[in-house]
Amino acid sequence: MSTAAAPAIVGSAVPQPYRVVSRRVDTADTVTIELAHDAGPLPAFAPGQFAMLTAYGIGEVPISLSGLPDPGDDRARRLTHTLRAVGAVTRALHATAPGATIGVRGPFGTSWDVESAAGQDVVIVAGGIGLAPVRPVLHAVLAGRARYGNVVLLVGARTPADLLYPGELLRWAASGVQLGVTVDRPADGWSGHVGVVPALIPHARFDPAHSVAFVCGPEVMMRFTAQALIERGLPASRLRVSLERNMRCGVGWCGHCQLGPLLLCRDGPVVDYARAEPLMSIREL
């Protein structure tokens, strides 16, 4: 038995205390929190990976990383998560104020592998809270902008008030990202698109033969988005989706997150569509 393995086991099996250092309200039910470690930090997270966040006394849920750590300063190991209050645990996490402590395990799961898109056009399609897990992709691509071709970001939301990161969306557009935003239900004064996000795909400017797509949102939205991207000529093997199932252990022990042959905490959440598609259409899964 090796003691060298102990920190990894602690990080993956025992929640580490992290302090909430900032809390930004994004929408009526969504906040972005930044977490700093009090003791030893967990290993670095890659875009696409998730943490198990514990609201002490209530429960633990998987939440993706929504920002990239800023390398080179003391914030390097801070974690950024955007979470939407939908049930008991996310409501408790949503309500945590700066200074509060929450438990963190991780990093878990597969990454978006942004690096593999170098030299290609990058197409990012997000629906609802799905913009949070792909936000680090954008950060990584913009940090190395010259290494990528066209960058397309297509975002769908329920209403204009539900749009995440509106200020950042404008900054990304100003820095050359081809931005398309659409809502299901417009409010008075909304002058943007109305309709579903796959409808934006035929008009986006990218070369399907030389692109990598990163898609995150409700599963049905991802299926229709994938179909529209494939119709444009993008191979399913260069299209990645982030899949969600209930999670418990996060490390492939308990089987809660099983999707056919995959354990999504270990083989996902990011899965290429060529692999995911047959599993997403099986009713029993």
Add this chain to the structure above:
Amino acid sequence: MTGGVVSRVAALRFFAALNPRQLDQLCEAGTPMSYQPGERIFAEGGDADRFWLIETGSVALDVRIPGRGDQVIETLGAGAVLGWSWLHPPYRWQFGASARERLETIAFDGAAVRNRCDADPAFGYAMLRLFTPVIVARLQATRLRLLDLYATSAQVGRP
């Protein structure tokens, strides 16, 4: 005149599957039309006597709800085709449409295109093959939105 319309229509993908003769025949019924931002293109219940190929700009489809005014239900952008009620009786618009920004279009005379479809079944079939996917795609988009995918369980059914 038709030559200009043909090249403008051919510059967009929508009618790419038509052969050159069919494209010429279609374009005989086409006229360039521009709209100012906010200008109404057609109103719900009006005569559906045309359809448009959008070259630049975008269009809002709307429905009038008493007490709430014209509610936008979908927007269409460059390259899309606007209107299919000209295809089927009673040839009335189910929704309204207005320009969201300055709009350049080619407008096609619905009755003339229908007559051509009746007279030349190959042309008619080609048109149907182009318009059916549009209708299917809009139906699918509507169904997707009915699912209210981004709502929490507490929000489902609420505006």
